[in-house]
Amino acid sequence: MGNEGSNIFLLILFGSLLTLLMAGFIVTMVLIHRSRQIKNKQKLESLKAEFEKTILNVEKEIQEETLNHVGRELHDNIGQLLSLTKLTLNSTKDDKVYEGKLLINQVIKEVRTLSKTLNLDWVETVDLETFIRKELDKxxxxxxxxxxxxxxxxxxxxxxSRKLVLIRVIQECLNNAIKHAKPKLIRVDLNFISEHLEVLITDNGIGFDTTKESNGSGMHNLKSRMKTIGGTIEIDSNLGKGTQIKLLLPN
Incomplete structure (x- = not known):
């Protein structure tokens, strides 16, 4: 009888300990899960903040370039057209008056074109193929x-927002080729694949050592920007053998 009582007591004790262990395990797992959730949330918020910062920087850069472009156009193009219009309209000849009206219409058209470049609404209407063609046409x-x-x-x-960052990255890659590579050929391949977009920017210029720190800061910036939109950038370059840059962006 005493042994049976002892056995029952041990079973109860063992069951209680097992219950406590199970409860502790469950509580621990819940705490770990909540900790991971908090960390993931913080990580997402950090990525979101970085993405928003990248967008703002890209918008600022493009707006600055746009304003510089507008300034040049106002001075070199529209200013010249207005001066020519003034000289033409000062004449009393009928054909000069008609010519002046044509010049005024041209000025209005140029101003409308410039007004469209003062904002970033064009990003919504332009597709990547059209954008790249225009850049290469220049x-x-x-x-x-x-x-x-x-x-x-x-x-x-x-x-x-993703397209804007990608456009800026492509511009930077082309600008780097223009400034540093001294190429005789620049080739761009735009491949729309089911899972992702692939952009290959290749030149046959002087190339560079990708391990050098002097070249690393600009490339780090490009990699950071691609990361914020969920993409990657791969750079293959050798001295005297040109450069190929591969941009990959999931759909």
Whole structure:
């Protein structure tokens, strides 16, 4: 009888300990889960803040470039047209008056075009293929180097904020090639793949050592920007053998 009582007591004690262990395990798992949730939330908030900061920086840079462009256009283009219009309208000849009216219409058209560039609404209406073609057309018109451009796959569009950052990254890559690479050829491949977008920017310029710190800061900035929109950038360059930059952005 005493043994049975002892056995029952041990079973109760063992059950109680097991229950406490199970309760402790559950509480620990709940605390770990909540801790992970908090960390994930903080990480998401940090990424969101970084993304918003990147967007603001990109918008600021593009707006500054736009204002510089507007200033040049006002001085070199519209200012010249207005001066020419004034001289033309000062004449009493009928054909000069008609010519002056045509010049005024041209000035109005130029001003409307400039007004569109003062905001970033164009990001919503432009697609990547059109944007890249325009950027490459500028180089071709300047006869800077030979240009090649090819697209593959079905055209896709992205959220405006992501597209804006991607546009800025592509601009920076092209600008770096123009400033530093001394290429005879710049080629851009725009590949719309089912899972992601791939942009290849290739030049046959002088190349550079990707391990050097002097070249690292700019590239770090590009990598950081691609990261904020969920993309990646891969850079393959060797001295004397040109550079290829691969941008990958999931759909």
């Amino acid at each position: 180089l071709e018109q300047l006869e800077f180097c030979k240009i090649e451009f090819e697209t593959k796959g079905e055209l896709q569009d992205f959220e405006n």
